[in-house]
Structures are given as C-alpha cells and as structure tokens.
Amino acid sequence: MKAHRRQPLYLAFLLHRLSGLGLALFLPLHFYVLGRALAGEAAFDAALSWTEGPLVKFAEFGLVFLLAVHFFGGLRLLALENLPWSNRQKTFAALAVAVSFFVACGFLLRAV
Amino acid sequence: MVELRLYLAQRISAVIMAPLVLVHLGVMIYAIQGGVSADEILARTRGSLLWGGFYGLFVIAAAVHAAIGLRNILSEWLHLRGLLLSGLCWLIGFALLAAGLRAVAAVVGGS
Amino acid sequence: MDYQVVKTDVLILGSGGAGLFAALHAKQANPDLKVSIAIKGLLGKCGCTRMVQGGYNVALSPGDSIERHFMDTIVGGKWLPDQEMAMRLCRTAVTRVQELENELGCFFDRNDDGSLHHKAFAGQTFDRTVHKGDLTGIEIISRLMEQVRALPVDLMEEHRALALIPSRDGTALAGVLLVDMRSGEFRLVQARAVLLATGGGPTMYRYHTPSGDKSMDGLAMALRLGLGLRDMEMVQFHPTGLLAGTDTRMTGTVLEEGLRGAGGYLLDGAGERFMLNYDPDGERATRDIVSRAIYAEMRAGRTTPNGGVYIAMGHLGSAEVERRFPGMVKRCADCGFDLAGGQVEVVPTAHYLMGGVVVKPDTRSDLPGLFVAGEDAGGAHGANRLGGNGVANSTVFGGIAGEEMADYVAQQTNWADVDQEVADAAIDECMAPLRRPKSDINAIRDRLLDVMWNGVGVLRDAQSITSAQTELAALGAELLESGIGDDNRVFALGWHDWLNLRSLIEVSEVIAAAALSRENSRGAHYREDFPEVGSLEESYFTIARRARDEVEVEHAPVDFSIVKPGESLIEND
Amino acid sequence: MQVSDHIQVKVWRGDASGGSFAEFEVPQQPAQTVLDVVTWIQRHADSSLSYRFACRVGMCGSCAMMVNGIPRWTCRTHVNKVLQDNHLTIEPLRNLPVIKDLACDMSEFFDKWKRAEGQFSGTQTRAQAVAAISPGEPARRAANAAIECINCAICYAACDVVNWNPDYLGPAALNRAWSLQNDSRDRRHGERLQAVSADGGCLSCHSQQGCASYCPNELNPTASIAGLKKMAAGAFMKKKYRDRHG
C-alpha cells in the first residue's frame, strides 16, 4: 500500500468503503434468498439450510461483521460531519472497529 | 447541485437505516440461535403490517443508499462519468428496490 | 538568438508586497490596462514579504501619530532617510493597513475589545506594530496573492528578468528581457511602464536571512543601465541567525528577536555571558549593538563548534519558552535543535538592504518608464530600517507605483522602440557560460560569501574593504570565465546559480565601494577606523554608479525638508 | 548519532512525458534537511537536477515533495526523521503535473482556490477604520483556526479523492473557503457556499483525513470541510423549506 495511505483514518475510510461495497454486493443475494419464500417454504428452507455449512457460517460472520463495521463507521462519519468537531477522530475510528468486532463475535457465538 | 442532492439522500437514508439496522441485528442475533428456519422467520413476519413497514422502509433506504454509494465508487475507482454513471446508478437503485420489495412481499405476504 | 516579443502596458517584476500591490492598484486605477507580472518563483510564494514575522508599523494606536512614526523612522535611520519618502511611508501606512484589512481580508491580531493589537518593536517610542501572531507575512502575502490571482492579469511565473532594455534613443525604458525558466526560452516584453520590485536581498553574505530566490537581480540590472544606487553600504544584520553548519540551508535563518527580549542569554563558546561587557542593556541592547558584540566575540575566537555563539533559553523554564515561542521552538525541533531547554548556536545574519535605486517619493526613477518600489528602492530607511518598516515600505510604495504607472501609461501614446543591440548583447552574456566547460561554481559562491562576510560585514575598515574589493574583482573575472558544461536551459538551476552569482558579485562591488567611501559609522554601517557618527547637520548619503567597468561613488547632502537634526515634530520631545 | 556517513538517495528524474529514478550517495551531516540533500545533489552530483524552494523555513510552501512516499515540506524535515534503512526516496509532489524532476505545476491547485471563491470581498474601504472584532467570537475563532495555510499543496497530494476525481477542489481551497465563510467582514458567503457545494466541492470529500494528518502547519482541512458540508446541507434544507412554505 502506498505510504501516504498507511494512516489510521485512511484505513478507516477504506474499511468503510469496502464494507459498503461488500454489503451492496451481498444485498441482491440476501434478497434472492428471502424471495425464495415466494416459491413456498420448502424452497425457502432449502435455501436457508444452505446457510448451515461451516463455510457459509463463516461468511455470515463476515457479513455481520461488514454490517457492523459499516454501521459504526457510518455513525462515526455522521458524527464527524454533523456534530461539533472533536480532535479524537483516531479514537473514534478505533472504537468503531472494536465495537463492530465485538458485535460480530457476539453474533458468531450465538450462531454456533 | 447533483452532488448535494445525492449527498443528502445518502446521509438521510443512512440515518433512517441506523435504528433499523440495530433492530435487525438484534433480531438476527436472537433468532439465529439454533439455526434459522423458514418457519421461525415466516411466523414472525407473515401478515405483520409492522414488519412489512419495517422491512419496506429498510429496503427503500438501502436501495437509495447503496445506489449512491456505488455511484461514488464507480466514479472514483472506475472513472465512469456522465450519463453512463447516472444510468447505472438508477439501474442499481431500481434493481435493488425491486428485488428488495419482492423479498419483503415474500416474507410478509403469501399464503 | 530567437526570442518571442510580447507587448504589455505594465510589467511588474517580482511578487512580494511591492509587486502585488502595484498590480492591484494599477488594475484599480484602470481595469483595461494589460498588467503582466514576471516572477522568479511562483506568484506570492517567493521573496521575503512572506517571511515577515514581527509585523507592520502603522500609527493607528490611540495616542500614536504619523509624526511620531516619522520621527522614529528618521532617528532610527540616523538622519539619512529621504524625509519626503519617510513621511509618505508613515502617512500611507495608515490607509494601507486599512486596505489590507477591509479590502483584502487580512486579519491582524486584536485586543479583547476588538481593536487592533499593537506590539512593541525595538527602536520605537510607541507600540505600533500590527501583526498576525509571528507569521504576519504569510497573512499579508496570501491575501494579496488571492486578490491578484482573481484578477485578469498576465502571470509569468518562473520567468526571470535578465536585463532592462532601454529604448533605441536611450531616453526611456522600452522593455525587459526575461527567460522562461521552465522552458529556457527567452522572451522580450515591451512595456510602457515597468516596476522593479525584485526585493534586493543581501544574500552575498555567508549568513543571510532572505529567501533563496533573491539575488539582487533588480539592482544589478539597474546598475547595468547606469542608474544610481543610494545607501548601498547600509546592510542590516539581524543578531541571531541559526547556525547549523555551512552545508544546510537552515543556517542564517532568523531566530526571533523576542527571545532576547524575553530574557534569553547569549553565551560564548565556553558558556559565559558576554553582552554585559558591551552594553549595560546586555542581551536586550539594539540589533546593531548585539550584532557587533557577537561578531567581536567570534573574531576573538570565543566560539561554538560551528563558529558562532549560543542562545540559551532554558533558565526561563522550558515549558514557559514553549508556551511563549511555539513557532520558534517547533522550527528548531524540526531541524533537530532544542531551543526550549538547550542551547542553540547563533550568528549575526545579513537581513535587509537599506540601499537601493534612487527614486522620487512617487517611485519614479531617473529613467522614464522605470518605477522602483520595495526593498529595491533606496531612501526610506536611511542608515537603518526599523523592524516593521520593511513590509510597510513595500506595500505602501508598491501601491503608489501601481497608481503612478497607470497614470504614466495614460500619457504614453505608444511603445518605445526596443534597443535590439542591448537585448542581443544581454542574451549573449547570459548564454556564454552555457557554452563553456563545467567549472566549480560552488567554489566561487563559497568565496564570495566569505569575502563579503569578512571584508564588508558587521564590522569593516579600509583595509578589510579594499582587500575584499581585490577579491571581488578576481571573483568577477573568474565567473566570467566559468561555465556550466551543459547547454540545456530547461529548468537549469546550475545556469541560474551562475546568473545569481553574476548579480551578487556586481552588487557586492557597489556595497564595498560605498562602504569604503563613507568614512564614519552610522546605523548599520560600522567602520572600525572611523567609529564616529559624523556631523548630523552635514549628513550625506552615497550614490553609486557603474561607469564603464568602475564603480563611482558620490556624496549628496540629505535634504532636511521636514525636520532638521535637533528638532522634532513631536511636542515635548 | 551518525549511522553511516553516507545516505542512499533515490531521486525521480523526468518530466511530463515520464521518468525514472536516479541513485545518489550523499554525505550525511548532523544538521541536514531533505532540502539540503536535494541541494547537495544539485550542487555536487548533478547540476541539472530541478527542484523548487524559496524561504527555507517553512513559510512559502514551495519545497514540498514526496519523501519515502509521504508528502512533506523538505526544508523543515530533518533527514533523521525520515531515513529508512539509510535510504531516502524523493519524488515530486503527487496529484500535480510534473514540470521537471522534483518541480511540479501548481496552476490547477490555485485555479481551484479561485473556483472555491478563496478570496475575500469586503464591504468597507481603505478610508474606513478597521472593524472591531473580538478574537474570542466563535466565528472568528473558527476562521482563525484555518488561516495559517502556506499553500504548500501537501494536503492536496495526500488526498486520494483529488487523485480519483479531477474536479475535486481539494482540501486547501475548501479550508480557505471555510475560513472566509466564518469571516464576518466578507459579503460573498452565499456565492461561495454555492461554489463549494457544487459538484467537485466539499461534498466530494470522504474524510480520508490525510490532509489533516500531513499538513505541516497542523491545520485541519477535514474539520473545515465538515463545517462546509453542514453549511451546505443546512442552506439546502432551509431553501427547500422556504420554497414550500413561502
């Protein structure tokens, strides 16, 4: 990575963008699975049971992690843009990542 | 001025989604215990106006939000500009909206 | 040699306070004028106006008066200033500061009640220096630059003026020969009025403060045209320049005066204070006294490893020093020095040239069509410039020049015919080093810096000056034989180094000659063989000219048109 | 703390049509800035090297270059601070067209300054007294916090949005606009707000904050831009509201 990018707040930006991108790419898939409900419960279950495999579990963890990261990162940005300026941007960014990790882990633990 | 409208639409949709995401995450964490099954989900949602409104709003906001987000990425990373860019952005938005509403209809409506 | 010829109404050389104000005012006087600005660097990003730290003198404080400012300027200048110019400076400074604030958007520091803050500056009887923290120059030049950039002016950035070209009959200035430094192309700009505002800058001394782009080009060009330069022996030294070895550009840069004012100590190489041996005020004595004392210590060999003295602030408490001088402390820290707690090596450093082209108070020179303002113009400061009068001078007279040029152009029906021969010869001289094999230009520069520092520096006498003159002549001859060894002119810094040296040596010869001719000590000029001030009533100033290859110096009496020695414009004074 | 008496320096040489690195060995000094290294090379190793500087004390913003990939003011960057394994890589500032070697063309940077209405327009004239404004007023404090910019374009080089979107005004111009929006003496707040809310204005910023991280004067363009965004959004909503309710 280019040296000028190796800076916590740039990484926070990148994380936000990549998580947003990930979510946007996942969203159609998510809708597809739910849409299968139209075709009846059996198909829906089939689609859902696909989510039982460990690999998919892990991917799901990733997904929740993405959502959490993007969510807390998004809150950070909304605060940055709309609340009075604070000089603790690096702390907030770190906090956002930490909390999202925490949430995603909670999800993973509940899931298994 | 295009950018100003897009900016606002994206921030407003984000603000709308914020509480929705929280609830959604909470429900997921609660519901996921012991695996997800169609029964469980559908039992909760089917025929519920509340959940219908909830997910409907979520889908609309997400479609707006993601389409604008992707627009920025397409323009900055793939250097798309002008008509192609806005066209694609609208397309993505509508596709997400359609797929999303169809999904909502599926889990809320139906038999 | 092919070159492009372009025409303009007003051509301004330099973009310091003088150049930029001239552009603004010329455009305000007549928006239809075509105004061109040629600059050795980028607009507003070179020259010394940006480097102003202390501030801007203006009699705006309640209780202060233009007369008082004027008297301080005359007394500080040891009765040598041109009184009409000094008066115009003090009077116009008032409107200029208001213009800077109200029209250009500068914001100077305020008192809590919202009124302008005026700080004390050495040598003045009233607190009258307005400032923006200790970065006043950045505020002034940035605001000026924005205004000028927003105007339809013809910008020639990185265009170096090489020669002033007279008209064919020699009665007026016809244009200026420039080189586009980026492409190396020559360009002849025919102009109806030209402003010389290249900002002097005594960078021919081993230790100096001005920006690296300044090399006395303006004065050298004026000399070659036969114009007279006044007060050239008056080179102001700042007592505390950073000393960090000869291989770094940090050396020579100013460590703020306030450090001594706040109670900083000057220590010799052995760590002993010495200022009290020279003056009862110790470190708080005036600039010239402190500079001479440090220079004397250095000559006596009581020096630090790099050959200077120390400034020590630690006894004031490093937290306190950091609080009061954050900018200075940070600047030193960036360069690896601990100003707040430790000792930093310092040395007197050449700061400002009081001398310059002889002009009238309306900035007109003796050659019709040529106007001069800012540090290039002589007269306003006499033997010594008050801190805070430098930027006042450039902004005041720059603005006046803009108006005068607009006026002058209105009376001109056409462009004067360019003396082609002068232009061709000038190009030829500039090109000469490109055709010769590579020589050691650095060695010439190094010798020049030492010759001027040792011979015509803080302390001088007939012997030191004459031996400097001999060496300058030798250096000049050597430079004319030297070459670059590369005829590529595109952004060719080696070539510009050579051109810089040519200007510096030519002007150094004038400084030496003027210094030799003044056989007394006034202000910045201190002759060890003539330490007396001389009769104030019979004050004279020097005018130096180049006639054939000789520098001739004449003395002209100061015209006490407003106030005579022994008198004052202020009651009860 | 002399590590070795020479440092290895890679310098980008070339022009608008392209270029490559040249390597030099430069004697190390106890007091030595990156600008001194460049100067040494130009004076002693290759006199055709082009670079730019003026004040040499961090006031003019002419000497900025990429040093080991990070934009810096070279006249005030001590070599020890940036040396990596005794190596330095020096390149022209990013995001601006190169003229030659280490000097780049700053025109677009200043054109954008102008596009952002980065110049004052007052209501008073030189004949009038200076406005009484207390330094403690919140708006003045905000204006002041953003004022000490030396237009070095380091922030401009640090920002990827500048790189990705050629229209983007960039942090320095927007920072200046913010300062002016807080200047109670200025009369073009409305026009300026329009200018900076247009496409390529403050709303293009993604808060990467490289600008604030590398600004040598410790200014914070991110905060200024956030201020502008809020102003732009607020003005838009207000106008919408007014249009609807007369």
Ligand SMILES: Cc1cc2nc3c(=O)[nH]c(=O)nc-3n(C[C@H](O)[C@H](O)[C@H](O)COP(=O)(O)OP(=O)(O)OC[C@H]3O[C@@H](n4cnc5c(N)ncnc54)[C@H](O)[C@@H]3O)c2cc1C
């Ligand atoms: C470190 C420092 C601190 C100072 N502090 C103060 C202070 O506190 N108060 C005060 O009143 N004064 C101060 N001064 C003095 C003051 O800065 C100058 O007197 C004043 O700014 C000179 O303005 P100017 O417009 O004449 O020249 P400058 O601002 O020096 O501008 C000269 C311009 O001419 C250009 N130029 C040079 N040669 C050529 C050429 N051949 N062709 C084209 N362009 C050329 C330069 O690039 C530059 O743009 C200070 C000076 C220094 C160096």
Ligand code: HEM
């Ligand atoms: C389904 C949910 C979501 C998806 C698919 C999504 C997707 C995206 C995408 C693709 C971007 C563009 C990233 C960029 O420009 O760098 C983005 C930006 C953004 N998102 Fe989301 N997002 C979602 C939810 C949220 C939520 C819940 C919030 C708020 C809490 C949020 C706040 C933001 C913000 C503030 C930005 C702007 C970042 C910028 O332009 O600098 N997003 N989102």
Ligand code: SF4
């Ligand atoms: S904001 Fe900082 S980094 Fe950007 S141009 Fe100004 S001084 Fe340089």
Ligand code: F3S
């Ligand atoms: S780096 Fe660029 S993205 Fe915004 S916060 Fe600074 S301008």
Ligand code: FES
């Ligand atoms: S040379 Fe002026 S900022 Fe570095």
